[in-house]
Amino acid sequence: MSDIFENISYKADEPLKKHTTMRVGGNAKYIFSPKNADEIKDIIDYCKDNEERYIIIGNGSNIIFSDEGYDGIVIKLNSLMNDYTVENDLIIAKAGCILSKLAAAARENSLTGMEFAAGIPGTLGGAVVMNAGAYGGEMKDIIEYADVLMEDGSVKRFSNSEMKFAYRESIINADEIVLSACIRLKKGNKEDIEALMNELKEKRTSKQPLEYPSSGSTFKRPEGYYAAKLIEDAGLKGYRVGGAMVSTKHSGFVINYDNASSADVVRLIDDVKKVVFEKFGVMLEPEVKIIR
Ligand SMILES: Cc1cc2nc3c(=O)[nH]c(=O)nc-3n(C[C@H](O)[C@H](O)[C@H](O)COP(=O)(O)OP(=O)(O)OC[C@H]3O[C@@H](n4cnc5c(N)ncnc54)[C@H](O)[C@@H]3O)c2cc1C
Incomplete structure (x- = not known):
């Protein structure tokens, strides 16, 4: 059996905030960067043999981990693949x-x-x-x-x-x-x-709070509504929990405004869901994956 710690690039006790665009989350026990399918299989075999939990991530732009981190192996598919x-x-x-x-x-x-x-x-x-x-x-x-x-x-x-x-x-x-x-x-x-790409880029920069860490649109679009409009109409634009905030530029984005913890972000998401449901009877569903 191959020794994944000898053969595959990894880091131990690695801060997950470095690997997610929301820049929150505690440490992963290990984070591996495999180069190919065989290495991925070796990591998974190791996890099964040693009863370690594992999760795949890419650029971490739609996922957040808890402040306690991830007690298992994060398999990151990135520049090595x-x-x-x-x-x-x-x-x-x-x-x-x-x-x-x-x-x-x-x-x-x-x-x-x-x-x-x-x-x-x-x-x-x-x-x-x-x-x-x-x-x-x-x-x-x-x-x-x-x-x-x-x-x-x-x-x-x-x-x-x-x-x-x-x-x-x-x-x-x-x-x-x-x-x-x-x-x-x-x-x-x-x-x-090129012209279309530039036009869409311009739209993004003018409408989205790209100057702050985030996971993009935090909620899925509920059928028949726009999440951002519901959130704004509920008076939640700029609403804060700790360092997390509903962006004032785009209410569909929860941003890491000031050193937010993962708990701040999750509580803010829960509060937004609750208030929007109370006001409009619409249950927002997070698009961002929350790993506990
Ligand atoms: C500023 C900003 C703007 C954004 N704009 C958009 C937008 O316009 N449209 C949009 O759809 N999204 C948008 N997003 C969200 C995000 O970029 C997308 O959902 C993207 O596809 C996630 O890719 P990722 O590699 O970062 O996945 P991650 O966040 O790393 O993972 C997301 C999910 O996919 C799983 N996963 C990742 N890679 C694999 C794999 N190889 N095999 C199996 N499972 C895998 C993970 O386990 C997790 O469940 C935005 C995010 C940000 C921060």
């Missing part, structure tokens, strides 16, 4: 690729369809699992297939329809790991692609 190739109108990429890098590759190759994703600060793996989307586009529109490490150690290729993409959801559950995916785009005009 970020190769990609462009073949005609397809981009085939490892799960750890950051979306902005893939969007830039699409632009350089005059491929259109991925402009919406250029400003989403996640990895391809995280975006596929979450069916990330923005400005009328979502991963569902561009994923041809995804290769997934199953719980039994096999690798299964899921076609787009097999992924069962829905609003911020896919069929992939917590025991399955997206290893890579194929993105299908269309031939386009490089200047037009």
Whole structure:
């Protein structure tokens, strides 16, 4: 059996706030950065043999951990798993690729369809699992297939329809790991692609509180409503719990305004849910994954 502590890059007692864009959370017992599927399997085998819990993360842009940290192994798919190739109108990429890098590759190759994703600060793996989307586009529109490490150690290729993409959801559950995916785009005009990316970037910077740590839109869009509008109409714009705050720039964002703890963020989320439900009868559901 391979010794994961000898062969795979890892850190012990590592602050999770360094690995999540909300910049909160205690320490992970270990955080591993595997280079390939075999290393991921070795880590999971170790976890099973030693009864350690484990979790996969990408760029940590839609996940927060508690202040107590994570008493187990965090498997981070990042820059050690970020190769990609462009073949005609397809981009085939490892799960750890950051979306902005893939969007830039699409632009350089005059491929259109991925402009919406250029400003989403996640990895391809995280975006596929979450069916990330923005400005009328979502991963569902561009994923041809995804290769997934199953719980039994096999690798299964899921076609787009097999992924069962829905609003911020896919069929992939917590025991399955997206290893890579194929993105299908269309031939386009490089200047037009660049212009659209710049326009969307401008929209993001003017509307979103990108100057503060956050996990993006904290709540899913409830059917028939906009979370940000409900929160604002409930009078919660600028509402604070400790160092966490409902952004005054965009009420759909909970931001780490001033050294927030994870507990501050979670309490703020709970308060917002409660007040919005009391005022409007709508139960907001967090989009951000809260790991306890
Ligand atoms: C400023 C800001 C703006 C944002 N804007 C948008 C937006 O416009 N649209 C949008 O949809 N989202 C947005 N987000 C949220 C976030 O970027 C996306 O949800 C993104 O897809 C998460 O990717 P990640 O790699 O960071 O995943 P993580 O946050 O690391 O993980 C998210 C979930 O996916 C799982 N996961 C991650 N990688 C894998 C994998 N390879 N295999 C299996 N499971 C995996 C994790 O276990 C976790 O449950 C924004 C976030 C921020 C901070």
